[in-house]
Amino acid sequence: MTESMNGAGDADPREWSQPDVAFEFGNDPAAPRAARTALGPLHLEPGAFAADVSLVASELVSNVVLHTGQGGHLHAWDADPLRLEVHDHDPTLPTPAEHVDEHGGRGLEIVDDIADEWGTRLDEEGKTMWANFRRP
DSSP states (O other), X not given: OXXXXXXXXXXXXXXXXXXXXXXXXXXXXXXHHHHHHHTGGXXXXXXXXXXXXXXXXXXHXXXXXXXXXXXXXXXXXXXXXXXXXXXXXXXXXXXXXXXXXXXXXOHHHHHHHHSSEEEEEEETTEEEEEEEEOOO
């Protein structure tokens, strides 16, 4: 598990092909569940890998819904590693919660525990959180 702000995993996605999944979402509490459903075209085999990808997608989308005033978009590339990116228009970088309780605060910890590498990229339109998952 590697967090990277400017590492190799942080390559500019415009250098890649079009995403296999492109999902726009609003500032809606149902967005995390809709994001998990939107990953359907990846045709992930049921199991731990699919569950991990779905959980991280849900956490990243939840962070946008909880901490910004707008929605964003999720892109996914079905490659090895599988790549998730969630973009929003708020340039504030995420930080681990100081207080974790039954209502939340574990999102970045979950991403760090599950993704093989992850990070944040700032641009002129906000930020993108990304996560890579090496296939089993």
